[in-house]
Amino acid sequence: MRILFSSTPAHGHVLPLLPLERAARRAGHTTAFLTHSSVAELAAPTRVHSAGAALPDTLEEFRRRTGTDATTDMSPATVGEFFGGTRVDLGAEDALGAARDFAPDLVIAETADFLGPLVASRLGVPWASHGVGIALEAPLAEAMWATAAARARERDITLVRPFASVDPWPDCLQRDDWKPSQDRITIRPEAHEGEGASDWEAPVFDGREHLPCVLVTLGTVIDDADALTALAASLMEYDINIVIALPPSSEPRTLPVQSPAVRVTGFVPMARLLRGVDAVVSSGGAGTVLSVLGAGLPMVIWPLGLDKPLNAERAAALGAAEVIGRAGEAGAAVTRVLETPSYRDAARTAADRIAAMTPAEEVLSLLTSRSG
Template sequence: MRILFSGTPAYGHLLPLLPLERAARKAGHTTAFLTHASLGDLVAPAPVLPAGASLEETLDEFHRTTGTNAAEDMSPATAGEFFGGIRVDLGADAALAAAHDFGPDLVVAETADFLGPLAAAHLGVPWASHGVGIALEAPLAEAMWATAAARATARGLALARPFASVDPWPDCLQRDDWKPSRDRITVRPEAHESESGSGSGAGWEAPAFPGREHLPRVLVTLGTIVDDPEALTEIVTSLAGREVNVVVALPPSSADGALPVAGAGVHVTGFVPMRLLLQGMDAVVCSGGAGTVLSVLGAGLPLVIWPLGLDKPLNAERTAALGAAEVVGGAGEAGEAVVRVLEEPSYRAAARKAAADIGAMPRAEDVLPLLTARLG
């Protein structure tokens, strides 16, 4: 079978698809990713079928045409026009041509991607949705769908609803009023570990911290999108003088791979896959991105979350409701919060309970046959 995976060109939108893509490839299926060429190293060795603009170009075009910053405003109207409108406008022609040449039997598209569903409609093949975080609220999801459907209609195409929804977000982190859809298939989320490509973590060695080996280790990361050296510096400064060692992970976009911080208990690194970064850690300070939260909880570690927009406040709220995280309102509050989550055993106990729930979810290699069986 030929399976085309499609996603918005951003780490947080593509990384959740990798476990299923790898399972498909290992099972003998032919796979490819429909996204921007700049993400080729991230999804390697699966090939990329280039389509559409980069995330930065899409944000710029959206701001030019609407005057709105989509990186800060994710109201239904904004999300609908950004994901279902502008991104489709910028990528439809290339996506349809690339998908036609690849000839997929199945398309798997992440929740916010509509180039994949558009290609499926064009080729008359089925498609499945793949979640990347907490289930979208109905007004947001419908605004995105309605806008994308209108763009498809303008091209003489009719978008079909997905035949299945693959969901890596565990039940314990969903909203209190959430109800699973009938077509939902859960899949265990996995912390990222590259197979190949630059930035794969090859050669990564956890810092030794001579003379401080007995101290807890704290990972500080704001994810793959937020590039804010000042905020990272303030977080690290708040940890100064605490009895901890700190590993700071910079985003892939970081220009020089450095921070104006130093000390025997601080180590700064560029992008390293999360599975490697989490080894030997005792707690994590982050901005609440879906992939980071799932990876950290999957490792059974407590968090301090400073939510920085979009879905992050909700992710932080749900993680705190489990008792596995403290939520802070500013970078300078991180140090004291870290001390609390390290000293109070209940945070780690809650994180380990979440890890058990995540570990009980089906593996990608077990989900793949469930998905293909529904094709009939």
């Protein structure tokens, strides 16, 4: 079977698809990605069919059209027009051409991507939706679909609904009023490991090996050296070792922090960063929250925009995280998380629930059998 994976060109949208894509490749299927070439390294060695614009260019075009910053505005109008409108306008022709060339038997598109559904509907092949985080509230999902459907009609295409919804977000992290859809298939989320060799080695803290180690990350999108420096300053007031991971856009820059307690690194797959770590300080991105909880580690979350406050609230409701309102609170919060066993206990309980979710190989089998 030829399976096309389609995604918004951003780390947090591509990475959740990788476990299923890797499973498909291991099973002998031919796979490819439909996204922008700016994230081709993430998908490697799988071929990427480039469509549309890179994320920064799409954001800039949306700002030019609407005067709105889509990185800070989560209103249905903005979300709908950005994902269902601007991105479709910029990528539709590329996507349709690439899909004709690849000739997929099945399309799997992440929740915010509508190029995949567009080409599946044009080619008459089945497609499945794949979540990237907490379930979208109905007004957001409806706004994206309505806008994308209108853009499809402009191209004489009737947008077809997915036959299944693959969901990596565990029940225990969903909203209290959430109800699963009838077509939902859970998939066990996996921290990004990367393929091939890596020169990353966990840092050594000479003479400080007995102290707990804390990872600090603001994810792959937020590039705020001042925020990371402020977090480091707060944490350095306490006896802990600190690993700070910069976003991909920051490389090869570092931070103005010099201390035997601090090590700064560029982008490293999350699964590798988490080895030897006792707790994590983050901005609450979906991929980070799932990876950290999947490893059974407690968190301190400083939520910085978009879906992050909700992710933080849900992790805190589990008892696995403490939420802070400013960088200066990080050190004291980390100390409480490390010294209070209930945080780690709650994180380990969440890890058990995540481990019980459906593995990618079984999800692949369900999708291929249902799509026939």
